[in-house]
Amino acid sequence: VSDDGLDGLLARVLDGDHRALARVLTVVESGDEDQLRTVTAALHPHAGRARVIGLTGPPGVGKSTLGNALTGALRAQGRTVGVVAVDPSSPVTGGALLGDRIRMQAHHADPGVFVRSSASRGHLGGVAATTPHAVTALDAAGFDVVLLETVGVGQSEVEVAATADTTVVVLAPGFGDGVQAAKAGLLEVADVLVVNQADREGAGALATTLAGMRDLGVPPDGWRAPIVRTVAVRGEGVDGLAEACEQHRAFLESTGALAERRRRRAAQAIRGIVLERLGRAMVAPEVDVASALPQRVADRQIDPFTAADELLGALGADVRPVRPTRRADR
Ligand SMILES: Nc1nc2c(ncn2[C@@H]2O[C@H](COP(=O)(O)OP(=O)(O)OP(=O)(O)O)[C@@H](O)[C@H]2O)c(=O)[nH]1
Ligand SMILES: [Mg+2]
Numbered sequence: 181v182s183d184d185g186l187d188g189l190l191a192r193v194l195d196g197d198h199r200a201l202a203r204v205l206t207v208v209e210s211g212d213e214d215q216l217r218t219v220t221a222a223l224h225p226h227a228g229r230a231r232v233i234g235l236t237g238p239p240g241v242g243k244s245t246l247g248n249a250l251t252g253a254l255r256a257q258g259r260t261v262g263v264v265a266v267d268p269s270s271p272v273t274g275g276a277l278l279g280d281r282i283r284m285q286a287h288h289a290d291p292g293v294f295v296r297s298s299a300s301r302g303h304l305g306g307v308a309a310t311t312p313h314a315v316t317a318l319d320a321a322g323f324d325v326v327l328l329e330t331v332g333v334g335q336s337e338v339e340v341a342a343t344a345d346t347t348v349v350v351l352a353p354g355f356g357d358g359v360q361a362a363k364a365g366l367l368e369v370a371d372v373l374v375v376n377q378a379d380r381e382g383a384g385a386l387a388t389t390l391a392g393m394r395d396l397g398v399p400p401d402g403w404r405a406p407i408v409r410t411v412a413v414r415g416e417g418v419d420g421l422a423e424a425c426e427q428h429r430a431f432l433e434s435t436g437a438l439a440e441r442r443r444r445r446a447a448q449a450i451r452g453i454v455l456e457r458l459g460r461a462m463v464a465p466e467v468d469v470a471s472a473l474p475q476r477v478a479d480r481q482i483d484p485f486t487a488a489d490e491l492l493g494a495l496g497a498d499v500r501p502v503r504p505t506r507r508a509d510r
């Protein structure tokens with residue numbers, strides 16, 4: 181997209197034009213920092229109105245099916261919904277992009293629904309770096325709710341989920357137990373716990389284990405994640421899920437925790453940009469010195485701290501060493 185064309189597109193996004201939004205999301209995912217910057221500068225001031233709901237969980241538990249059903253429930257309440265499905269290429273469903281598209285065709289003719297599936301991986305920073313900006317774009321485009329689906333397998337995916345106001349962790353019998361989910365850091369980020377595929381054997385046992393794990397700790401913000409059972413393929417329990425999200429939202433608003441979440445999301449976006457830049461700087465030709473450095477350290481010419489100073493100096497990064505404060509300094 182040319183820079184002139186981009187300005188026009190951005191104006192149309194703010195008017196709620198879905199085709200312009202799709203093209204702007206392509207720019208966001210491309211990882212072109214100059215253009216991403218233009219996009220963000222134009223859209224950031226207009227975002228902040230949408231409720232952002234994250235759906236995460238192990239591959240194949242039914243996140244997309246549930247997201248589709250939840251979209252239907254929200255539409256029935258008269259809310260518009262923008263969906264971002266990140267990297268839906270799990271080993272279980274073998275890349276469910278096509279299946280997701282077919283499922284979401286239920287909402288295809290509905291102008292109150294917009295769906296974006298992005299399987300973009302590979303550029304530095306990956307999906308975790310660009311997802312907050314995609315959420316901003318959908319928010320600025322005026323959707324009442326932004327649904328963010330990520331596969332909760334790695335830390336970055338869990339972090340992506342944590343950029344939401346309300347994080348729904350979806351589990352299902354036969355896809356790992358509560359203990360595994362806890363180890364993956366999934367329970368920690370859960371505001372609502374869903375046992376999907378509740379029509380299958382083991383759903384009750386999974387819900388019991390989850391309740392036990394949840395009640396082991398005291399929630400830092402005072403919210404105890406409700407456990408909702410759903411059969412996403414039949415739409416069962418989905419109104420209950422929408423209600424649980426609504427209650428969590430009311431909790432966030434009444435306790436001031438929403439502002440805290442928004443700050444957390446902002447911090448996440450800043451970190452993503454910094455990491456992206458540092459990552460690029462580390463492989464830039466100017467820092468070829470990196471290849472000579474390890475040899476000098478190995479030859480005992482310099483110590484690793486001096487080498488790190490040299491490298492950071494070459495990057496132009498102002499990253500000072502940590503100095504613990506001594507008593508005399510206080
Ligand atoms: N029995 C049963 N099957 C379900 C239910 N919900 C989803 N499924 C099936 O589970 C399979 C995976 O569903 P998806 O919605 O693609 O799961 P996902 O978590 O989005 O998968 P990835 O995006 O690949 O991680 C599909 O064949 C669904 O039809 C349910 O409540 N009960
Ligand atoms: Mg999916």
